[in-house]
Amino acid sequence: MRAFSYERATTPEAAAAAAVATPNAKFIAGGTNLLDLMKLEIEAPTHLVDVNGLGLDTVEPTDDGGLRIGALVRNTDLAADAQVRRDYPLLSRALVAGASGQLRNKATTAGNLLQRTRCPYFYDTNMPCNKRNPGSGCAALTGVSRQLAVIGGSDACIATHPGDMAVAMRALDAVVETVDAEGATRAIPMAEFHRLPGDEPERDTVLNTGEFITAVTLPAPVGGRQIYHKVRDRASYAFALVSVAAIIHPDGTGRVAFGGVAHKPWRVEEAEAEMPNGARAVAARVFADAAPRPDNAFKLPLAERTLALVLAEAKE
Amino acid sequence: MTIHDMPKGRTDGAVRFVVNGKTVNLTLDHRVTLLDALREHIGLTGSKKGCDHGQCGACTVMVNGRRINSCLSLAVMHEGDEITTIEGIGTPDALDPMQDAFIRHDGYQCGYCTPGQICSAKAVLEEIRQGIPSHVTADLDHVTFSDAEVRERMSGNLCRCGAYSNMLNAIREVEAGK
Numbered sequence: 139m140r141a142f143s144y145e146r147a148t149t150p151e152a153a154a155a156a157a158v159a160t161p162n163a164k165f166i167a168g169g170t171n172l173l174d175l176m177k178l179e180i181e182a183p184t185h186l187v188d189v190n191g192l193g194l195d196t197v198e199p200t201d202d203g204g205l206r207i208g209a210l211v212r213n214t215d216l217a218a219d220a221q222v223r224r225d226y227p228l229l230s231r232a233l234v235a236g237a238s239g240q241l242r243n244k245a246t247t248a249g250n251l252l253q254r255t256r257c258p259y260f261y262d263t264n265m266p267c268n269k270r271n272p273g274s275g276c277a278a279l280t281g282v283s284r285q286l287a288v289i290g291g292s293d294a295c296i297a298t299h300p301g302d303m304a305v306a307m308r309a310l311d312a313v314v315e316t317v318d319a320e321g322a323t324r325a326i327p328m329a330e331f332h333r334l335p336g337d338e339p340e341r342d343t344v345l346n347t348g349e350f351i352t353a354v355t356l357p358a359p360v361g362g363r364q365i366y367h368k369v370r371d372r373a374s375y376a377f378a379l380v381s382v383a384a385i386i387h388p389d390g391t392g393r394v395a396f397g398g399v400a401h402k403p404w405r406v407e408e409a410e411a412e413m414p415n416g417a418r419a420v421a422a423r424v425f426a427d428a429a430p431r432p433d434n435a436f437k438l439p440l441a442e443r444t445l446a447l448v449l450a451e452a453k454e
Numbered sequence: 455m456t457i458h459d460m461p462k463g464r465t466d467g468a469v470r471f472v473v474n475g476k477t478v479n480l481t482l483d484h485r486v487t488l489l490d491a492l493r494e495h496i497g498l499t500g501s502k503k504g505c506d507h508g509q510c511g512a513c514t515v516m517v518n519g520r521r522i523n524s525c526l527s528l529a530v531m532h533e534g535d536e537i538t539t540i541e542g543i544g545t546p547d548a549l550d551p552m553q554d555a556f557i558r559h560d561g562y563q564c565g566y567c568t569p570g571q572i573c574s575a576k577a578v579l580e581e582i583r584q585g586i587p588s589h590v591t592a593d594l595d596h597v598t599f600s601d602a603e604v605r606e607r608m609s610g611n612l613c614r615c616g617a618y619s620n621m622l623n624a625i626r627e628v629e630a631g632k
C-alpha cells in the first residue's frame with residue numbers, strides 16, 4: 139500500500155472541498171472495497187477523507203411518500219430497516235444476497251454503489267487493463283470472460299458492475315443525491331448513474347472528481363411481488379453470475395433489472411411491456427443487442443431462465 | 455513503472471480506542487489496519503490474518519457490538535471505538551459458552567479460523583435475536599433460528615479444515631442453552 143495523509147471530514151461540503159483540494163484524494167466510508175484495492179495498489183490515493191463522522195446514517199420518509207437513505211447507512215441496517223422491509227423488500231433481498239454479515243456491517247450505501255468491478259484482469263496488476271491503467275489494453279477481450287459483460291461493453295472494456303444493491307435500486311427508480319465542493323447539489327437517476335465503458339472505462343459513473351454522495355432516494359412504494367434472485371457459483375458469499383430484480387403485479391405487468399450482465403444494472407423499460415407474455419419475450423427484447431463471448435454466452439439463457447423462475451414464483 | 459504522487463501531509467496519526475475494556479493510545483502509520491494494530495502493536499494475536507482481503511473472516515472482531523473484518527478497516531478510523539477480540543470474549547479459565555461449546559463439539563481442527571468463527575457465531579445469535587434478515591429468511595419480518603440461518607450467516611467465515619458441521623452443532627447448543 140502507498141503512504142497517504144488522512145483527515146476526518148465534518149460536513150459533506152467540507153468533505154467534497156477536501157477531496158478537490160488534494161489531487162488524487164479519495165473518500166473512505168466502510169473501506170471494504172477501497173482498502174482491498176489499495177493493498178493491491180490498484181487504487182493509490184495520496185490522501186483519504188474519512189466520511190464516517192458525517193452522520194448521514196438514517197432512513198427518513200420523504201414528502202412525496204418515498205424514502206431518503208443516508209449515504210452512510212450500513213448495508214445491514216438498510217436491509218433490516220422496517221420501512222424498507224415492508225415497502226421495498228426487493229432492496230432488502232438484494233442487500234442480504236451480497237457479501238457477508240461482517241462486510242454488510244461496514245459497507246455503506248454510497249460505497250456499495252461505487253464498488254469497482256471484479257473483472258479478474260482488473261485485479262491482476264500484471265495484466266493490461268484499460269479500466270485500471272487507461273490505454274494499456276483489455277486482457278479480458280482475449281482472456282477468460284466467464285464473469286464479464288454480455289451487453290453494453292466496448293472494444294476497450296467488457297467489465298460488469300458486480301453489485302447487487304444497485305440492481306434493485308435501478309428497478310425501484312432510485313435517485314442518487316450529491317453535493318460538490320461549491321455546495322452545488324444534483325439528483326442523478328440510477329439509470330444514468332453508472333456509465334457504459336465506451337472509450338473511457340476508467341470512469342464507472344457520472345460523478346465528477348470530489349463529488350460527494352449524500353443520499354439515495356426512493357420514490358413512493360410501487361407494491362407488487364418483489365423478488366431478487368441471484369445465481370452464483372456457491373450458495374453464499376459470491377458475486378452474481380446473473381441476478382434478476384423484479385417487481386411483478388397481479389395482472390402480470392411489472393419491471394425487471396438484471397445484474398451481472400453489463401457495466402451497469404441492465405434494465406430496458408420498453409421490454410417491460412412484454413412482462414405478461416413471459417420470460418422469453420422479455421429477454422428477447424432486453425438482450426436484443428447482446429454481444430456475448432464464448433465463455434459467457436451461457437449468461438443469456440441463464441438470465442432468461444432466472445426470470446422465468448422469478449415469474450413463476452410471483453404466481454405462487 | 456508509474457511515478458506515484460507523494461502525500462503532502464503526515465502519513466501517520468494518533469488514535470485512541472478501547473480493546474477488551476482497556477484504553478489504548480497509539481500513533482500509527484495510516485496504512486496500519488485494525489487487524490495489524492491488534493496483532494503487531496497491541497500483542498493480541500488471537501485474531502488471525504487469513505487473506506487480508508475480506509474473503510475469509512479469520513480476522514473477525516467486534517466493534518461497538520458488531521462483527522467486522524478487521525483486515526479491511528484502518529486503525530486510525532476507530533477513534534473512540536470499543537473493540538472486542540477473542541481474548542476479550544473469554545479466557546482458558548473463564549470460557550465463554552460459545553468457546554466451551556466449540557471445544558466440546560470439536561468445532562475446529564487446526565484452529566486457525568476459530569477465533570473469527572467464534573466472534574461471528576456469537577454475533578450471528580445476536581443478529582437473529584435482533585431480527586436482522588438474511589438471504590435465507592423466508593419472511594423478512596420473522597427471523598427465527600434455524601440450521602439454514604446459521605449456515606448462511608456464517609458464510610463469511612471459511613474453514614479450510616471443514617469443521618463446519620461441528621461448529622453448527624456447537625452454535626445450536628449455545629442457542630438452545632439460553
Ligand SMILES: Cc1cc2nc3c(=O)[nH]c(=O)nc-3n(C[C@H](O)[C@H](O)[C@H](O)COP(=O)(O)OP(=O)(O)OC[C@H]3O[C@@H](n4cnc5c(N)ncnc54)[C@H](O)[C@@H]3O)c2cc1C
Nearest residue numbers: 167168169170171172236237245246249250301302351508
Ligand atoms: C469478499 C467480498 C465479497 C463481496 N461480495 C459482494 C456481493 O456478493 N455483492 C455485492 O454487491 N458486493 C459485494 N462485495 C462488495 C461490498 O458490497 C463493497 O465492498 C461495499 O459495498 C463498499 O462499501 P464501503 O462503504 O465499504 O465502500 P468504500 O470501500 O469505503 O468506498 C468505495 C468507493 O466509494 C467511494 N465513496 C464512499 N462513500 C462515498 C460518498 N459518500 N460519496 C462519494 N464517494 C464515496 C470511495 O471513495 C471509494 O472509491 C464484496 C466485498 C468483498 C470484500
Ligand code: SF4
Nearest residue numbers: 257267268276295296
Ligand atoms: S474488461 Fe475492463 S476491467 Fe476487465 S481487463 Fe478489460 S478493461 Fe480491464
Ligand code: FES
Nearest residue numbers: 504505506511525
Ligand atoms: S483476514 Fe480479514 S477476511 Fe481474511
Ligand code: FES
Nearest residue numbers: 563565613614615
Ligand atoms: S479449523 Fe482449520 S481452518 Fe478452520
